[in-house]
Amino acid sequence: MPRIAYFGPQGTFTEQAALRFGSDLVPAETIPLAVAAVRSGETEFACVPIENSVEGAVPATLDVLIRDTPVVAVAETVLDVRxxxxxxxxxxxxxxxxxxxxxxxxxxxxxxxxxxxxxxxxxxxxxxxxxxxxxxxxxxxxxxxxxxxxxxxxxxxxxxLDVADARTRFLLLRQPGELPQPTGADRTSVVVTTPNRVGVLSELLTELALRGINLTGLESRPTKGKLGTYRFYIDVEGHIAEPRIGDALAALHRHSHEIRFLGSFPKADQEPAEAHNDEFAAAATWVDAVRKGERG
Amino acid sequence: MPRIAYFGPQGTFTEQAALRFGSDLVPAETIPLAVAAVRSGETEFACVPIENSVEGAVPATLDVLIRDTPVVAVAETVLDVRxxxxxxxxxxxxxxxxxxxxxxxxxxxxxxxxxxxxxxxxxxxxxxxxxxxxxxxxxxxxxxxxxxxxxxxxxxxxxxLDVADARTRFLLLRQPGELPQPTGADRTSVVVTTPNRVGVLSELLTELALRGINLTGLESRPTKGKLGTYRFYIDVEGHIAEPRIGDALAALHRHSHEIRFLGSFPKADQEPAEAHNDEFAAAATWVDAVRKGERG
Structure with missing residues (x-):
């Protein structure tokens, strides 16, 4: 049974979310300490909150995802806040x-x-x-x-609760390794560091739009200590194993100073995403054939 | 001396910010009540927080700006949180x-x-x-x-304070009327409601990037009660009186279900923005001349 570090102590919403992923739970005092347990190998997984429908993104989680050695999300779950x-x-x-x-x-x-x-x-x-x-x-x-x-x-x-419909989304994080299989209803998350110049976010989002990829989340954070650079957390529908998503992430790589993969995993809502992958396969087959002199 | 309603009571950070705009201050119990005082004409101005460098945008202010009759920002100020x-x-x-x-x-x-x-x-x-x-x-x-x-x-x-460098930005709001004069270091703020389809945010940001306009803020909020639509709060450098900004906002109007102008006002940091306005004037002059048959 894999161990899951979570933002504790016992009896919090994060424990409630972590119970959906397993039963061998280890409370950590802070979000950084929960993720540190995964980085050190003390636990296989960590469960942390990533965004709340009322308060927005959780800054402590965004910051810990970009620091130190990479960790990737392999699952998510959404909890009603009551x-x-x-x-x-x-x-x-x-x-x-x-x-x-x-x-x-x-x-x-x-x-x-x-x-x-x-x-x-x-x-x-x-x-x-x-x-x-x-x-x-x-x-x-x-x-x-x-x-x-x-x-x-x-x-x-x-x-x-004062506000109806408040929800929090949680991620299950692990060290990089084999990715979850594509399900047809996946989310892919990356964080991109770019120069701070006019039009750079427009370029990133155009690369996604041109490939018919649906943007499901966007958070910008100033980069501390590096003047003139900006950091964007980008969530899209799809799995990096799909041609269109791999192609788009390669394009984001070309536009950025630094890019970190934060995971491809099944969406909590399980709503299938439009794929367009056949078009990508047909286009790649055509270019291959032309290069071999087999097609005009 | 114009009266300023502010998110009170006396002795809060918003009072501290409002004192930079005037001395005839009227505390209001909530952000919506401060803005309601402007809408009803009870006060000429309202001072409310709009974003914090640690916590992000202030949801109550974003929500009140899109509701009821329009109010516009005519000034901003940034306060260190101590x-x-x-x-x-x-x-x-x-x-x-x-x-x-x-x-x-x-x-x-x-x-x-x-x-x-x-x-x-x-x-x-x-x-x-x-x-x-x-x-x-x-x-x-x-x-x-x-x-x-x-x-x-x-x-x-x-x-x-636990976190160094925490800052909060405040807006001074008024009923729509004569705009502040352009200073060469201005910010323009709009909120746009769009259909929720692939690429719509990319289109909006491309319209800005193609005109050399610097995006300084972007917040997305789901629209309550209207399924399938999305709302974006967009801040750019420049003043709607400038040709390039007027031209860009007209383009955003064409892409959106609804657009509301939230103000053009001097930036707190007073850093001049690149303008490119000469290019716009020269281009408009050329089109006019061609239409009159005076140029090829």
Whole structure:
């Protein structure tokens, strides 16, 4: 059973996501430490959040993917963000509510409406809040649903959130090696470092568009310490094993200072992508034949 | 003296930014309420945060710019994010630290290192934390530096932050009217709604690149309630009064379902942009002359 390091501690949303990939889970204190476990070989996999539909990309994950030795994503999963409010058994009144600052921010209206007058206490994680409630330090914790498995607490409320339809996407990372097989509904992710001049992003995206490739994600980040360069995280539909995707990534390589492959893996939504691969195969066959003098 | 609504309360970073634009300031409880004050004519201007170098774009501001009647930016300013830690005069030990959840998240390491064992309390704003400390409810507040002007508190520490070089950009918004004069170092901002098909973003950026226009910002947001459409917030260098920018925005209009102008205004960094406007003028003169039969 392969071990999976995840952005912990136990009882967080990332544990909830990691459970979809396996059961031998190792909590890490930060996103960089979870990925470091894979780089050092301490675990085979790491599970980290990559983007949230409300807050956007997760900067800590973007930064760790470009640093040090490469790691690649081999799977993704998408989790609906729904908090639970946990209390000690027998709790009748709630005057303090503890959680991670981001979870407090995402449930502020719910707490104001349902626990008026309660003081909000910030903790280092949603799980740390649950532990503190178990110890009797605070009355209630706002946590991931999975936290109920780890603490002697009761559910005071579930499905708690101010914004409907919040979702987080998580990646399963590994050291480079054999790629997952193409499924016809895949995503490919790269990070490209380019000179900062007029039109460079237009060139990258035109290379994709000319090949009929659907862009599913784009994040730009300034490169620290290298003035005048820019970094783009690019997600497209398709698998690098497909001719059109390999061809497009080769084109991005020609336009960039540096390119790093971050993975080709099945999309969580399993919606098939248009391929156009026959056109690429026919075109390559034609060029080969012309070069051999067999065709005009 | 024009009145400026800002995302308050008093003592926040947005007040600190708004003070650069004027002194007759009116706090609003949320970003939508600050912009609503401009739409209703209650104030002439509104000052709101638009992006942060660590957290990225401010979703609440992006969403309010596309809703209801148009408002346009007429100025921007960039603020270094540096927190102060405020305490009541004579405070000798600190066991509770209060602030907005985002400020607590951005100063967590500093608090752990400098105030070990202190409990972090989440409040609705950094200024609400200062008010609570003034009332004696908590020992210390993590706030914007400007909060010292509004509360009977002392600075326990200043320039507090975990991440160096964090900056926030703010916009000064107004109802549509006469535009600011071009300065040669301007930014133009639009939001474009497009069909969600392969290559559409490539088309938009190619229209800019072909005209030598520098893209300075790009944010994509799904459009709620309209399946199959996408929304792009696009910032470029230049002023809509310049031929090349007017020409490019007309091209974006042709590619989009909907386009909304969000302003042309002087850039905070005042770095001049390359113009190429002479080429546009010469080309238009040539086409005119040919149409009149005066040139070949």
């Amino acid at each position: 908090f639970s409010v946990l209390v000690r058994p027998g709790t009748s009144s709630i005057s303090t509510v503890a959680s991670h600052p981001h979870a407090l921010a995402q449930t502020r209206e719910w707490v104001a409406a349902n626990l008026p007058g309660a003081t909000s206490i910030a903790t280092s994680s949603t799980a740390a809040a649950a532990a503190a409630v178990e110890r009797g330090e605070f009355d209630a914790a706002v946590t991931a649903p999975v936290a109920i498995n780890h603490y002697e607490l009761d559910e005071y409320a579930t499905d708690v | 927190f102060s830690v405020l305490v009541r005069p004579g405070t000798s030990s600190i066991s509770t630290v209060a602030s907005h959840p985002h400020a607590l998240a951005q100063t967590r390491e500093w608090v752990a290192a400098n105030l070990p064992g202190a409990t972090s309390i989440a409040t609705s704003s950094t200024a609400a934390a200062a008010a609570a400390v003034e009332r004696g409810e908590f020992d210390a507040a993590v706030t914007a530096p400007v909060a010292i002007n509004h509360y009977e508190l002392d600075e326990y520490a200043t320039d507090v």
